[in-house]
Amino acid sequence: MTTLALLAAACRGEGEPRGVAPGSAHEDGRPLLGIGRPATQEEIKAWDIAISPDGTGLPPGSGTATQGAVLYRQKCAMCHGPTGTEGPAERLVGREPRQGFPFGKDPSLGRTVGNYWPYATTLYDYIHRAMPLNAPGSLSPDEVYRAVAFLLWRNEIISDTTVVNAQTLPRVVMPARDRFVNDNRRGGAEIR
Amino acid sequence: MTDTPISRRTLLAGAAGALGAGALQQQLGRLQSQSGTPAVPADPTKVPGSPTSVLGERSPFERPRRVPLGGNQGVSLTPLQDLYGIVTPADLHFERHHAGVPAIDPERYKLLIHGMVERPMVFDLAALHRFPAVSALHFLECSGNGSASYRNIRPDLSPQLVDGLTSTSEWTGVPLATLFRAVGVKPGATWFLAEGEDAAVMARSIPIAKGWEDALIAYGQNGEPLRPEQGYPARLLLPGWEGNSNVKWLRRIEVSDHPFMTREETSKYTDPLADGTARQFSFVMDSKSIITFPAYPVTLPGAGWWEINGIAWSGRGMIRRVEISTDGGQQWAPAELQLPVLSRCHTRFRYLWNWDGRESLIMSRAVDETGYVQPTLAELRAARGLGTFYHFNHIRAWRVRRDGSVVFGLEG
Numbered sequence: 025m026t027t028l029a030l031l032a033a034a035c036r037g038e039g040e041p042r043g044v045a046p047g048s049a050h051e052d053g054r055p056l057l058g059i060g061r062p063a064t065q066e067e068i069k070a071w072d073i074a075i076s077p078d079g080t081g082l083p084p085g086s087g088t089a090t091q092g093a094v095l096y097r098q099k100c101a102m103c104h105g106p107t108g109t110e111g112p113a114e115r116l117v118g119r120e121p122r123q124g125f126p127f128g129k130d131p132s133l134g135r136t137v138g139n140y141w142p143y144a145t146t147l148y149d150y151i152h153r154a155m156p157l158n159a160p161g162s163l164s165p166d167e168v169y170r171a172v173a174f175l176l177w178r179n180e181i182i183s184d185t186t187v188v189n190a191q192t193l194p195r196v197v198m199p200a201r202d203r204f205v206n207d208n209r210r211g212g213a214e215i216r
Numbered sequence: 217m218t219d220t221p222i223s224r225r226t227l228l229a230g231a232a233g234a235l236g237a238g239a240l241q242q243q244l245g246r247l248q249s250q251s252g253t254p255a256v257p258a259d260p261t262k263v264p265g266s267p268t269s270v271l272g273e274r275s276p277f278e279r280p281r282r283v284p285l286g287g288n289q290g291v292s293l294t295p296l297q298d299l300y301g302i303v304t305p306a307d308l309h310f311e312r313h314h315a316g317v318p319a320i321d322p323e324r325y326k327l328l329i330h331g332m333v334e335r336p337m338v339f340d341l342a343a344l345h346r347f348p349a350v351s352a353l354h355f356l357e358c359s360g361n362g363s364a365s366y367r368n369i370r371p372d373l374s375p376q377l378v379d380g381l382t383s384t385s386e387w388t389g390v391p392l393a394t395l396f397r398a399v400g401v402k403p404g405a406t407w408f409l410a411e412g413e414d415a416a417v418m419a420r421s422i423p424i425a426k427g428w429e430d431a432l433i434a435y436g437q438n439g440e441p442l443r444p445e446q447g448y449p450a451r452l453l454l455p456g457w458e459g460n461s462n463v464k465w466l467r468r469i470e471v472s473d474h475p476f477m478t479r480e481e482t483s484k485y486t487d488p489l490a491d492g493t494a495r496q497f498s499f500v501m502d503s504k505s506i507i508t509f510p511a512y513p514v515t516l517p518g519a520g521w522w523e524i525n526g527i528a529w530s531g532r533g534m535i536r537r538v539e540i541s542t543d544g545g546q547q548w549a550p551a552e553l554q555l556p557v558l559s560r561c562h563t564r565f566r567y568l569w570n571w572d573g574r575e576s577l578i579m580s581r582a583v584d585e586t587g588y589v590q591p592t593l594a595e596l597r598a599a600r601g602l603g604t605f606y607h608f609n610h611i612r613a614w615r616v617r618r619d620g621s622v623v624f625g626l627e628g
Contacts, residue, residue, distance in 0.1 A: 057346075060339040062338070063329075063330055063337055071411075071468050072330070072468075072470065074419060076476055125493070127488035128487075128491070128492070128493075128494070131367060142482050143477045146482055204482070204494050207499065207500075211588045213587055215598075
């Protein structure tokens with residue numbers, strides 16, 4: 025079977041290909057069907073913003089909580105409150121409850137960076153891609169590092185002088201790091 | 217009832233909370249009462265009718281409306297009680313956005329696929345249209361759907377306010393597997409990141425097996441291009457999986473050997489359990505059903521034969537059967553499943569009921585092809601705890617009172 029025929033069969037979930045003209049297949053090793061074009065390195069670089077838990081993707085730059093306090097006051101406090109607890113937007117700060125992880129039992133417990141977020145790298149990723157709400161994607165790497173440092177300090181995870189950068193951020197161990205388990209629902213008779 | 221400010225927490229949970237739902241119900245009532253009665257001739261056979269037109273509109277007598285809640289970070293709910301069959305009209309498809317609906321020029325649109333691939337590539341919309349296409353009917357459901365039926369249950373909730381964050385469309389697009397072959401996914405790739413072109417640059421990590429199995433890059437919805445609210449010009453469509461993972465306005469796929477642990481798969485869309493853990497990557501929407509008639513705010517004018525009907529669906533495949541109870545769950549009888557019954561798609565069920573005029577608690581219970589039986593509220597609370605914010609697929613109930621009025625809930 026030709027590559028295209030295999031493709032067509034796989035797409036339709038059938039053993040025998042249908043609707044494929046004879047002799048229309050492309051050879052292996054070329055972009056299949058010849059549709060689309062190669063991406064340039066510039067295109068990839070412009071959009072490749074995801075940060076991995078091991079720190080892959082973190083740019084040069086750095087910040088401390090002390091620096092972050094200024095930025096937070098200017099660009100974050102209007103929605104998240106003067107100390108990250110008042111709202112009206114999502115509460116960011118708080119380590120309570122310090123014992124256990126009783127969120128499943130108590131819907132009234134607020135989920136904060138300090139008590140629920142498992143990875144510190146997620147802070148960089150999210151603040152950079154989506155914050156502040158009225159000017160998303162507008163913060164420089166130094167500004168994002170400062171905001172991250174401020175939130176980690178306010179949640180009593182780092183000190184106010186810790187320099188947060190591409191090397192130190194992935195090493196921060198979040199309080200909720202080991203609380204997450206993979207989905208074990210499988211259908212069938214059991215309610216999980 | 218007074219208008220109550222809607223808490224942002226409720227909105228971010230991705231569902232209509234009890235307070236917001238009540239306020240919006242009231243707004244909806246006002247909207248309907250403003251409409252008045254359209255002017256029509258006494259005898260339409262004695263007056264020439266209207267000419268043909270470039271674009272059809274609903275009868276002025278029909279005014280189905282979504283219930284929008286929470287601005288550009290909110291939801292809007294599909295009026296399930298106003299729909300027949302299984303397909304949701306595109307303009308009534310539910311919405312859930314994290315930073316509003318972006319305006320995207322289809323001429324400038326491009327989808328980048330890179331990462332662990334042999335050939336990083338860019339596909340514009342014309343390229344996507346040129347690939348061999350498929351169409352399939354699938355439900356799409358926000359995983360926060362049904363939260364108003366889990367805690368602090370109120371009687372004055374309509375099907376729309378209980379479960380309006382699910383819709384079904386015929387989706388048309390390119391199998392992601394086709395694009396994976398085009399770029400040459402490398403051995404060892406286990407996940408891919410799907411990222412949107414909205415102001416939240418919304419991103420989720422997806423197991424690559426789902427990409428090979430049945431994921432679509434969808435550009436068509438019910439025979440026309442996607443609506444902007446559903447991801448125009450192209451979105452990820454993962455049949456049976458929670459709405460949030462079906463990334464809209466898709467602009468980038470990064471193939472990887474690990475999940476990226478974005479905010480939406482850690483801080484949000486995880487399910488804390490009573491045992492002190494939190495479930496992550498809980499993609500599949502379990503089997504579920506809801507009676508959409510009779511339901512609040514309908515009042516049955518009298519005893520006699522009434523057809524109970526509603527929708528059932530499962531993210532794991534086809535609905536095998538739906539059972540109806542009219543006595544609060546003591547006895548169950550099979551409903552008729554209306555054809556077609558399709559995998560990971562709304563299925564309409566019908567049950568002819570001879571109401572004797574006594575107060576009755578009516579319920580539906582779906583069973584899917586894996587043998588999974590839609591659990592009771594007590595069973596789901598026992599398995600999940602009260603603190604969960606997603607995947608509320610327990611049995612819903614409507615109380616038909618002696619005066620014919622219908623209210624929601626086991627605790628109504």
